Amino acid sequence: MSESTITALVSPEGSLEILSNHEVNRLKDKSEGGLYRLFRQCALAVLNTGVETDDCKALMEMHADFDVRLVPQPRGVKLELINAPAHAFVDGEMLRAIREHLFSVLRDIIYTHSIPETVPGFRRDNPDDITNLVFHILRNAGVLQAGRQPDMVVCWGGHSIGHSEYQYSKEIGHQLGLRGLSIITGCGPGAMKGPMKGATIGHAKQRVRNGRYVGITEPAIIGAEAPNPIVNELVIMPDIEKRLEAFIRCGHGVIVFPGGVGTAEEILYLLGILLHPDNADLPFPVIFTGRPENAEYFEMIDKFIRNALGDKAAEKYDIIIDDPVRVAQTMKKGMKEVETFRRAMQDAYYFNWMLKIDPVFQLPFDPNHATMRALELHRDQPVHLVAANLRKAFSGIVAGNVKENGIRQIQEKGPFEIAGDPTLIKPLEAMLEQFVAQDRMKLPGLQAYRPCYRIVSGAA
16 A cells, blocks of 8 residues: 555544444454444545545555454443554544544444344334434434524535535535534535535634534445545434435525536435425425536526426525525525424424425435336326436436445446436436536546446337
């Protein structure tokens, strides 16, 4: 390895329950059913906080000799890190933020896998059980704070963005911070880091001492999008579907910056849920925003949404170009509407229990060559199912781009094939081509993008 490494014994920082012998054994277990490999992968990603890479497989191979071992103590547990990246340390001491994140990983992996085993009758395919699992993971992580008024803004956008787009996202965060609003993102770089960094300055100016910078990720993506240094609350959800549900259950509004397939997946997930009849009167502010040169980008997104989901879907969001103050003011106003509605309905501020999420958006989608080819991308189905299946198409491309398992599948069997109704597929293909042309698929300069998908003619 060209990079220097350190071997160290690390004590807990942040929240961590004492581990049982059973939990310790599962974390040590390197078999298929054990948690060792999952924990090692997430721990390595956290140790690379601030490093620009979006290839989980390459990260694992680069640090093939990294190991993590549990050292039981009378009053808890320590971690022995072997050949850990040296940039996670200063003068031999691990950075405090990284240490907090490391034990957040341990906390969430243990808790996520213990709930199904300890809750009688828990079913992984039951919508209520899934939502309760999301709730309990967030509560265990300390994300859900009773008595706090709605102030959590979910910021979505690309990890691969230029300097001017990053600066714009930072200014949006600054204006949000000046108004006392906090930030939730996918915890990575780019448009996930910018709003958090800007909000820290806004909070400092207003002497906001309880500003929150929540990063929500999942094991398959964390290696491609390691937590940025601003995140002060990290949560590892079990999969992308529960990660997306966590965003909109604990967030009170969404701001979308320019991005690629991951951002498109998030948009389709959100709109598919907001279009459900049960959510028709539920206030949930959504804003698409960017610099003047991003106007065409959002025209493309808006056109794609109207074609795929209809004009009613476009009523669920505002497009505001080059006006950070207006974006923040609009979001702040939306927060007041959310607060008034929740109070009138006696719903919690900290978790959106009233939001109806169809099971099709909750059940995990395993992208592989067969499932991607079999996606029902046609109009002969309810509009929320159109959104759900398009969301899966984008999710599969995300997997092929940056997730270790997806990358391996593409290397072994070639690109995923995507087929369906030409009226859906042709606009999808055109948008993907624009993402590639604008360097929104991979971090620029690291490697040339090779498509992990192929659009084919004819329905699946």
